[in-house]
Amino acid sequence: MLLYIxxxxxxxxxxxxxxxxxxxxxxxxxxxxxxxxxxxxxxEITAAGKTEYQLHGxxxxxxxxxxxxxxGTATPLLRADRxxxxxxxxxxxxxGAVLEATRIELDAPILDLPAxxxxxxxxxxxxxxxxxxxxxxxxLVRDGVVIGDGWRLGDLQAEVPSFAPGVASRxxxxxxxxxxxxxxxxxxxxxxxxxxxxxxxxxxxxxGQGEPDTDPIPALEARGDVALGEHLVLRLHGGxxxxxxxxxxxxxxxxxxxxxxxxxxxxxxxxxxxDTAFLQLQHDDTAFDGSFRLREVLAWAxxxxxxxxxxxxxxxxPRLDVAGATLQGVSVQLEVVADEAD
Numbered sequence: 001m002l003l004y005i006x007x008x009x010x011x012x013x014x015x016x017x018x019x020x021x022x023x024x025x026x027x028x029x030x031x032x033x034x035x036x037x038x039x040x041x042x043x044e045i046t047a048a049g050k051t052e053y054q055l056h057g058x059x060x061x062x063x064x065x066x067x068x069x070x071x072g073t074a075t076p077l078l079r080a081d082r083x084x085x086x087x088x089x090x091x092x093x094x095x096g097a098v099l100e101a102t103r104i105e106l107d108a109p110i111l112d113l114p115a116x117x118x119x120x121x122x123x124x125x126x127x128x129x130x131x132x133x134x135x136x137x138x139x140l141v142r143d144g145v146v147i148g149d150g151w152r153l154g155d156l157q158a159e160v161p162s163f164a165p166g167v168a169s170r171x172x173x174x175x176x177x178x179x180x181x182x183x184x185x186x187x188x189x190x191x192x193x194x195x196x197x198x199x200x201x202x203x204x205x206x207x208g209q210g211e212p213d214t215d216p217i218p219a220l221e222a223r224g225d226v227a228l229g230e231h232l233v234l235r236l237h238g239g240x241x242x243x244x245x246x247x248x249x250x251x252x253x254x255x256x257x258x259x260x261x262x263x264x265x266x267x268x269x270x271x272x273x274x275d276t277a278f279l280q281l282q283h284d285d286t287a288f289d290g291s292f293r294l295r296e297v298l299a300w301a302x303x304x305x306x307x308x309x310x311x312x313x314x315x316x317x318p319r320l321d322v323a324g325a326t327l328q329g330v331s332v333q334l335e336v337v338a339d340e341a342d
Contacts, residue, residue: 030063043068043119049082058102060086070119077115082107086137099133103140110145113272132192134164144175148272150295152178165192171199180302181209182217186226196229204236208244216246216301222265234267234277248307252321257284279311286317290334310336 030051038045049064063083069076084105091100144156156175163169168189176183188202201223208217222238239260243250262282269275273294281288290313300309315332 038068042070042122043077044071058086059089060084070115070122073115073118075112075115076110077112077119078109080106080109088136099131101133101135103135103137105140106142106144108143108145109141110147113146113148130195132163132165134162135160136162138162138169149274151272151298154178155183160190163190163192167191176209177298180216180298183207183209188226196227198225198227200225200227202226202236204238213245216244218242218244218247220263222263224265228271231268232271232273234265237262237264239263247309253319254283254286254317259284279313286315288315289313296336308334312336 030047034045034047037043045066045068047063047066049066051064052060052062054060061084064081066078066080066083067076068078082105084103084107086102088100088102091098138159138161141156141158144158146153146156153175154177156173158171158173160169160171168191170187171190172185172187174183174185183206185205186199186202188199191198191200202225204222204224206217206220208215208219210217218240219242220238220240222236224234224236224238226236227233239262241260242258243261249255264280265277266279267273267275267277269277276291276293278291279288290311292309292311296310312335313333315330315334317330318328320327320330
């Protein structure tokens, strides 16, 4: 993913520099240069909408209805209603040797993650480190979508006020997940260094979008570190404000407690969060230490009739009141049992 993002940014810089420098007719220049860029990246890239450029003041280029796909494939790996790029004259005069831009904007981009991963797997390894351009006025994404294998993130809004490799710039990102529906927001100082994006310290919030009595998504706040390179790495800690009413009812004395549920989350694996995550929960004197797969938990929250979530681990509590009996020094081992149909 990082190589793809870098390649697209560099390609846009080169396209803008050439198109604006030679002042060709926008549509003709766009077709010619997109074909050249596509050939270099082994992609078919088109921009069917009206192309605009401006040479007065700050040079700018606007592409519309942009589609990028592997040759011979039906699914584009990237689509965008509009891509806006502005850059200083110094970059134009350097003809791409200087990787400095002013601002990049993407309207309604749709990134297909499986198609992207398929393209990346076929790309030859880069002989040199990835070079990222600086953006003196930052970048903006409006109404973005990321499509994964069986999942989808929508309504993505992201902005950084500026960007330079190795320098922190504050990222603000928010979006939604459709089923079960929830919204999320992520913010913090974003850095690019040695092929890895990092967000540290990061702040993450999640809110369910269903009815309070039936919404399985808890309201939570977390802080920690996020890194994206060859793997996605999460180290988060925070609290769940209240035990959701849609979750299995807690026995006493947990049910009467109004304390938030503290948690710590660790993950290292695939970008789509399809690998195992490790979770620790603390609710007063009760503690859980275990693991789960996000895809399985979301399926359970959205439709699974099983009253217990698909998590594995150990629950320990000094006391539980169950069916009129008081249990002391309780330890419960939870395991995920495969569906017999599987």
